[in-house]
Structure formats: C-alpha cells, structure tokens
Amino acid sequence: MTVDASNGAASAHHESSDSAHEDVRAADRPTRVAEPPELVQLLTPEGDRVDHPDYPLDLAPDEVRSIYRDLVLVRRIDAEANSLQRQGELGIWASLLGQEAAQIGSGRALGAADMAFPTYREHGVAWCRGLPPRKLLELYRGVSHGGWDPAEHNFHLYTIVIGSQALHATGYAMGIQRDGVVGGPNAAAAIAYFGDGASSQGDVNEAFVFASVFNAPVVFFCQNNQWAISEPLERQSRIPLYRRANGFGFPGVRVDGNDVFACLAVTRRALQAARDGQGPSLIEAFTYRMGAHTTSDDPTRYRPDADLEVWKLKDPIERVKAYLARNDLADQEFFDAVEADADELGRQVRADCLDMPDPSPMAMFENVYVEPSALLEEEREQFRTYLASFEDEEAGR
Amino acid sequence: MTQLALARALNAGMRRAMEADPKVLLMGEDIGRLGGVFRVTDGLQKDFGEDRVIDTPLAESGIVGTAIGLALRGYRPVCEIQFDGFVFPAFDQIVSQLAKMRLRSLGKVALPVVVRIPCGGGIGAVEHHSESPESYFAHTPGLRVVACANPSDGYWMLQQAIACDDPVIFFEPKRQYWDKGEVDTAPGLSEVEPMSAARVVREGTDLTLVTYGPMVKNALAAAVAAEEDGRSIEVIDLRSLSPLDTEALTDSVRRTGRLVVAHEAPVFGALSAEIAARITEACFYHLEAPVLRVGGFSAPYPPSRLEDHFLPDLDRILDAVDRALAY
Structure with missing residues (x-):
C-alpha cells in the first residue's frame, strides 16, 4: 500500500486549475482541495489498460466480461428503482449512478469470510454479496428497515445515520482478532463503506483511532463522490481524504473510483494486508455522484450541469466496454446478451416490488x-x- | 453468605460471567491496569488478559460502536462508561444502533451488549459526574434499563444483564460503591429473582414509596422514621426501569391507596411521571391521594456545595409522605 507523505501541508493551499466549481461558489472558500498527486488507475477513461507498479492485476477475459455484466446489471437495478420511486412504488431511493466501478470493484475483492458494512447506497456491493435486490426495495418501499440476515451474505444491514457503521466494522474486526484467525488460513477482514461527508463524522474518526491502536483487520473504503447532498468536498476537507490516514498511523491510497480494475486491485491488496495482520488502511475511491443524493434531492439548485458533462466522459461502464471491444474480448452478441439480461433483471425488480405486500400492523x-x-x-x-x-x-x- | 462492598460485588459478578463464557469481554477507559476509576474492574485484566479486558481509546461512541461490532461477531461486551455525564457522546450509538438493530434485522441479529453507568450524585464531584440520565434510555424501545441498589443485586443483576440477549443499560449508584452488604453467591443464575422484577424491600400498609438505585437507601430510612410516627410505609425497589414491573406496583397501591415516587433525576418527564400516569389509570378507584413525586429540580445539577439541597433526602421524602397522607 502506498503511503503518501510526499505532498506536504503546502499542497492544501495550491489552487487547482481543473476546477469546474469555480464560478458557482465564490471567494468564501479559504482553500481548494489539492488535485490528486497520485491516483491509482489501471484503466483509463478511454479504455486503455495501464500498469501500476504496486497493483499488478491479471484478469482473464471471462472475468472482465463478468465484471462488465455486473456493472450494467447494477446500473439497471438502480434505474428501475428510480423509476419505481417516480411512480410512487418506493418512498425514496438513493442512486448509485456513477459509483458502479467503486462498488463492483471493491465488492468483488471481498472473500466469502470478509464482512461488509454498507451505508444505504451500496447496491452494487449488495449485488456482489448475493443479496437479492428485492431486500433493498423492502427498505426503500417502507416494508421493513432492511430485514436481511447480515451473516447470510456477510453483508451488514444498511446504516442510515452517517458514519455509524465504521465503528461496527472496526468492532467486528476486533472480534476477528479475538477469534485468533488473523494471519491464518481462515483469516477474514471487515470493510466499512462511507462517503466524503461521513469523513467529518466523529464516529468515522473514532473508528480510525480504534482500528489503528488495535491494528484491527478493517479496510475503510471511502467513496468520495464529491457531494454530501449539496455540500461540496471542500466543506469536508482541506486535504485529500486519503491523506487523513497518515495522521492516524495507517496507509491511505487514492484510487480512480470510476476504474473498476483499480478499485478491485487496490481493495484486494488492502483486504489481504488486513487478513495478514498488517492492520487497517483507508481507500479513497475518487468518483462522482452522477445523480441526485436521493430521489428527494434537486441538484440543479447547487451543482452546475457542466460538472456532470465532464464526469460523463469518465463513465465507469463505458471504459470497460471500450476495453472489451478494442481488445476483441467481447462481440456485439455479448453486449446484446448483457442488455437482455439487464432488461430481464429490471422486469424482475419491478415485479418483486409490485408484488410486495404491506406487513401486518402487528x-x-x-x-x-x-x-x-x-x-x-x-x-x-x-x-x-x-x-x-x-x-x-x-x-x- | 459473604460481606461485599458494591464495587467488589460487581467485580465478582463480572468475574463469574467471564469464567462461565469466554465470549464475555469488558471494554472501557482505565478499566485495565488501573481497575477503573472506581476499581470496579480491579484485577480482571491481570487474570483475563488484555484481549478480554480492553483499555479503550478515550471515546465513548467508539466504545459502544465497536461493542456493537464485537457483538455482531458473537461476543458479549460489557462497556464501562466512566461517569454518567460521559454517556452522551455514545447516545447516538446506543439509541440509533444498539436499540434498533434487532428490529432492523427483523429478529436475525441480537446485540447482547451491557452498558454499565455509575450514576447519581452525592460524592462532591465537579459538573457531569453526578447525573441521572435513566429516563433517556427508558424512553427508548429496544433497550432494557436496570438499576441495582445493593451488593447482592449488583452481583446477580449484572450477571443477568450479561446473560440477557437484549442490550441492557445498567445503572450503578456510585456513592454506594463502598457500602457493604450480604451476597449469597451459592445459587445458580437461573435460581435467583429475575432482574425484570421489582422487589418489596419493606412491607407496609399506609403508603407505597417507590424508588430505585441510590434512593432506595433514603427511602428505607424514611420508612423507619415514619414508623416512629406510627405510619407504615411500603418501600418498593423497582430494579427494572424498562420494562417496568407495573404489576408489583399496582398490587401494592391497591392495598395502600397512596403512592410517592422518589428519584434523583429532575421529575419533569421522568420515570416518576410514567409511574404516576400508569398507577392513576390502573388504580384510579383505589387511590386516596394523588400520586406525589420527589426528585431533582428542573435545573442542571448544581455545584457540589449545593447538591445536598438538590438530592431528595430523608426529610424531603417524608414531606411528600406527609402530604400524601394528609388527603
């Protein structure tokens, strides 16, 4: 894991040239968040495969196709759920649009014995853990508060209060330590998902402290989608979030959150380090929330359309498609089949939702x-x- | 039978629970080498090791939040909050996570976590060290809230709380940590009175005096003093604050016709208000007087030079008894 120590305090005060938000929020900002000095990337937005010395990744063509399929399917679940909310079938929905690579990459890095602690937006991780999408709909339809068995898929319940689950993951990791399995063949790790907004929460910072001093086998996976509802990243931090890890005494790394290969490789390595007894680490997956915070939000009130256009060019799915096509790893028949699977899944999600009875008042x-x-x-x-x-x-x- | 101070009885109870179940862990600030600021965990880290008696970083939300994670992994953590006024940083984890996880999982998850809180005033402490926050927790569905009032209950109720599959907030009257009492350690855990049951600690016929935790001692003293005036006071120690053993209360009030409720917490919105409402509804035709309450005032806990005026003492309890009997 790369610990960044090269870019000292001065960098926090560097003005960024690539600053699409510049005109929206004026001079009340004391500083700009510095541009990433190092962003782990294995697949460019154009679909070109690049190597990184710390993160070698060898994927069989089948695996790449399977990853592509996951990305497309979870985007379809998300789109269908959005529509269901607009049609009054769900009370609310929190879209993962734009964060598919961060979730599928990290989710596929998890071993069966690893335990994931999600926020309320980790639909892609839920998919990787085998949780049926209808369980997510139950929550957003108001039929239950979740109701699945965390132990069945090693996927904890959605946590809505921001950052609380970082402590649960850390405690769970302390339990793994006490089970005496760290470093052995049955080793496991916990992974805590949270966002840039949560990085300001006391619970996340307390989790960093506990994980650090106990050397707990936990990976902190921050999807920095740059927006906490209407508040930009600059309102949460003056330094890149991954660098906070340094102050807590464990490694931090920033990865291209729209690059599924990089997210997979970086998370895989962090989890293995945790299982091996090397303690916690922080991954900042630098991504972008392409949709609204939830279906109740209206980003046109605070976010310029130009931002979205920039990030559309970095779409997490298109680059995998380009990579597959350019390297003759998939033909049109494959892409059509994935689309057909997505359509079928969308129909299933819709049917599951409409079939869902209200619970008994008792x-x-x-x-x-x-x-x-x-x-x-x-x-x-x-x-x-x-x-x-x-x-x-x-x-x- | 053995004579133990409350702190020693709690210590012995935890020791027995840890010997019986290797999944029982203790967590808290200064509970290891120091043995806790009140020495309640004295010697336990030496005997059970640092993995089971965990000196945590100084962060209460972190203590309860990681305890939840440990419980999800199959452990039974017992958290010590150093002082009552320090539980509030953990309030969110207790109220929004610990209390609600069972419903959130539709019964698939149990969180057998105990949160021990030394409570109440009377030790001449600075601010935030003399609070009575029990109503906040009793108001929260999903939690069990209990208070011990003597060494025997400290020993047994703490073991019952640890064995309970629900989260339990466990209040300990801190000014009585050094008070000694008889503890019979011979029975098995299933043979003793359950922590959910209230107990009549002194029988009487003229009035029921209900209290819990640190006020039980004062209530008993008040009953003795009232006897000299020819008044027979029945004293009930609630023990469980949530759920309430309302049956024990109604049984008593139907016999005596009068009820006074005493506690250290301010009376507005407190347990005494809940008890008054329930008893008024359940015993309306048996009541000879309105239910009266004695407690702290609706002001922040005062500086310690004034705390004897704030805490209900024998005289303030007797004043309420007199007023109830005057109807």
Missing part, C-alpha cells in the same frame, strides 16, 4: 426484544383488540 410489535417485554405485550394486546373492534363493526352491518 409486525410493529415484533423483533423489538429477544426476551419478552411485558409492556410491549400489553400494548400489542390492546392494539389487537382495538383493530378487532372494527372487524366486529363490519360484521355487525
């Missing part, structure tokens, strides 16, 4: 405690009797 009283609560039992019975009184009324008519 479900409110379940799963609050493991052991019975007399208070809740009493309220449950009162409410049951109350509901039944309407049934009696109906029957009496």
Whole structure:
C-alpha cells in the first residue's frame, strides 16, 4: 500500500486549475482541495489498460466480461428503482449512478469470510454479496428497515445515520482478532463503506483511532463522490481524504473510483494486508455522484450541469466496454446478451416490488426484544383488540 | 453468605460471567491496569488478559460502536462508561444502533451488549459526574434499563444483564460503591429473582414509596422514621426501569391507596411521571391521594456545595409522605 507523505501541508493551499466549481461558489472558500498527486488507475477513461507498479492485476477475459455484466446489471437495478420511486412504488431511493466501478470493484475483492458494512447506497456491493435486490426495495418501499440476515451474505444491514457503521466494522474486526484467525488460513477482514461527508463524522474518526491502536483487520473504503447532498468536498476537507490516514498511523491510497480494475486491485491488496495482520488502511475511491443524493434531492439548485458533462466522459461502464471491444474480448452478441439480461433483471425488480405486500400492523410489535417485554405485550394486546373492534363493526352491518 | 462492598460485588459478578463464557469481554477507559476509576474492574485484566479486558481509546461512541461490532461477531461486551455525564457522546450509538438493530434485522441479529453507568450524585464531584440520565434510555424501545441498589443485586443483576440477549443499560449508584452488604453467591443464575422484577424491600400498609438505585437507601430510612410516627410505609425497589414491573406496583397501591415516587433525576418527564400516569389509570378507584413525586429540580445539577439541597433526602421524602397522607 502506498503511503503518501510526499505532498506536504503546502499542497492544501495550491489552487487547482481543473476546477469546474469555480464560478458557482465564490471567494468564501479559504482553500481548494489539492488535485490528486497520485491516483491509482489501471484503466483509463478511454479504455486503455495501464500498469501500476504496486497493483499488478491479471484478469482473464471471462472475468472482465463478468465484471462488465455486473456493472450494467447494477446500473439497471438502480434505474428501475428510480423509476419505481417516480411512480410512487418506493418512498425514496438513493442512486448509485456513477459509483458502479467503486462498488463492483471493491465488492468483488471481498472473500466469502470478509464482512461488509454498507451505508444505504451500496447496491452494487449488495449485488456482489448475493443479496437479492428485492431486500433493498423492502427498505426503500417502507416494508421493513432492511430485514436481511447480515451473516447470510456477510453483508451488514444498511446504516442510515452517517458514519455509524465504521465503528461496527472496526468492532467486528476486533472480534476477528479475538477469534485468533488473523494471519491464518481462515483469516477474514471487515470493510466499512462511507462517503466524503461521513469523513467529518466523529464516529468515522473514532473508528480510525480504534482500528489503528488495535491494528484491527478493517479496510475503510471511502467513496468520495464529491457531494454530501449539496455540500461540496471542500466543506469536508482541506486535504485529500486519503491523506487523513497518515495522521492516524495507517496507509491511505487514492484510487480512480470510476476504474473498476483499480478499485478491485487496490481493495484486494488492502483486504489481504488486513487478513495478514498488517492492520487497517483507508481507500479513497475518487468518483462522482452522477445523480441526485436521493430521489428527494434537486441538484440543479447547487451543482452546475457542466460538472456532470465532464464526469460523463469518465463513465465507469463505458471504459470497460471500450476495453472489451478494442481488445476483441467481447462481440456485439455479448453486449446484446448483457442488455437482455439487464432488461430481464429490471422486469424482475419491478415485479418483486409490485408484488410486495404491506406487513401486518402487528409486525410493529415484533423483533423489538429477544426476551419478552411485558409492556410491549400489553400494548400489542390492546392494539389487537382495538383493530378487532372494527372487524366486529363490519360484521355487525 | 459473604460481606461485599458494591464495587467488589460487581467485580465478582463480572468475574463469574467471564469464567462461565469466554465470549464475555469488558471494554472501557482505565478499566485495565488501573481497575477503573472506581476499581470496579480491579484485577480482571491481570487474570483475563488484555484481549478480554480492553483499555479503550478515550471515546465513548467508539466504545459502544465497536461493542456493537464485537457483538455482531458473537461476543458479549460489557462497556464501562466512566461517569454518567460521559454517556452522551455514545447516545447516538446506543439509541440509533444498539436499540434498533434487532428490529432492523427483523429478529436475525441480537446485540447482547451491557452498558454499565455509575450514576447519581452525592460524592462532591465537579459538573457531569453526578447525573441521572435513566429516563433517556427508558424512553427508548429496544433497550432494557436496570438499576441495582445493593451488593447482592449488583452481583446477580449484572450477571443477568450479561446473560440477557437484549442490550441492557445498567445503572450503578456510585456513592454506594463502598457500602457493604450480604451476597449469597451459592445459587445458580437461573435460581435467583429475575432482574425484570421489582422487589418489596419493606412491607407496609399506609403508603407505597417507590424508588430505585441510590434512593432506595433514603427511602428505607424514611420508612423507619415514619414508623416512629406510627405510619407504615411500603418501600418498593423497582430494579427494572424498562420494562417496568407495573404489576408489583399496582398490587401494592391497591392495598395502600397512596403512592410517592422518589428519584434523583429532575421529575419533569421522568420515570416518576410514567409511574404516576400508569398507577392513576390502573388504580384510579383505589387511590386516596394523588400520586406525589420527589426528585431533582428542573435545573442542571448544581455545584457540589449545593447538591445536598438538590438530592431528595430523608426529610424531603417524608414531606411528600406527609402530604400524601394528609388527603
């Protein structure tokens, strides 16, 4: 893992020339976030494969095609869910548009025994862990708060309060240490997902401290999509986020978050280091939130369209498609088949959503405690009797 | 039977739980080599090692947040919050994560985490060291909240809290850490009274006096003093603050017809308000007087030179008893 120490304090004050936000927010900014001095990239936006000395990656053609398929499928799940929200079938949806490579790359780096702790936007990681998309819809439709078994797919429940899960991942990693498996054949690691906004949260910083002093096998995977709803990255940090790791005493690296190969290679290496007992690390996947924060958000109020146009040229899927086509690793038949699979998945997601029944009102009283609560039992019975009184009324008519 | 101070009884309870289950861990600030600022964990790190008695970084949200992660991995963490006023940095992890994970997972996840909090005033401390924050937690569905009031309950209730698959907020009356009492360590855990049950600690016929934690001692003293005036006070130690053992309270109030509730916390929106509402509803035709409350004032905990005026003492409890009996 590359620890950047070369670009000292002065760089935080460098004015960036490539600053598309310049005209929107004026002179109240004390500084600009410095441009990445080093961005791990293995696949350029044009689809050219490049090498990096620290991150060799050898992918069989089948694997590349499979990665491409994952990227397209999760984008389709996302698009379908967005439409379902617009049609009133979901209460809200948090789009992953633009972050497919960061999620599929890191998600595919996970071993079966590794444990992922997502935010509420990790639909691509959920896909890699084998969680059925309808479980995500349950949450956003308001049928449950998640409801899946984290242990079944080693994918923890979505966490909505920003940054809380970084501590859960760290504690889980401390548990892996106490199981005595670090460095052995059954070694596992935890990975905490969070965003640039969460990097300001106390819990994320406390997680860094705990992970560091206990040398816990946890990877902090920050998808820096540059926007925390309406607040730009500059409102969270004066330095590139990956460099924060240095102050906590573990390695940090910035990776092209729209490059699925680089995200895969960098995460794979960080996870292996954690499993081997080398402790935590921070990965900053530098990406861009191409959509709104959620379906309730309106980015036209705070973000110039020009930004989006720039990032469309760095699309995480197009570059893999270009790479496949240019190197004769896939033909039109393959791309058509993936599209057809995506269409079918979209239909399935829609059908699953529309088929989803509302839970029984009595479900409110379940799963609050493991052991019975007399208070809740009493309220449950009162409410049951109350509901039944309407049934009696109906029957009496 | 053995005589133990509350701090020693809690220590012995944790030791027994750690011997019985290798998944039990202790976490907190200064709990290792120092044995905790109140010495409640004294000697445990020496005997169980640094992996099981963990001196954590000085960050309460970090303690509870990582305890949740450890519980997800199959451990049973017991967190020590050094003082009551320091639990608030962990409030979000307790209320939004610890309390809600079971519902969020539709019953697939259990978080057997205990959060131990030394509570209450009376030790002449500076600000933030004398708080009674129990109502915040009792108001939160998904948590169990208990308070011990003597060494025997400290020993047994803490073991029960550790064995419980639900998260438990465990209050310890800090000014009584050095008070000694009888502890019978012979029974098995399943043979002793469950922590969910309130206990009648003194029987009486004229009035029911309900309290918990550090106020039990004062309530008993008040009952003894009232007896000299020919008044028979029944004292109930709630033990469990959430859920409440309302049956024990209604049984008593239906016999005595009068109820006074005492605690150190300010009475506005406090447990006494909840009890008054419930008892008024359940015992309306048995009540000879309105339910009266004695507690802290609706002001921040005062500087220690004033705390004897803020904390309900024997006289303020007796004043409420007199007023209730005057109806």
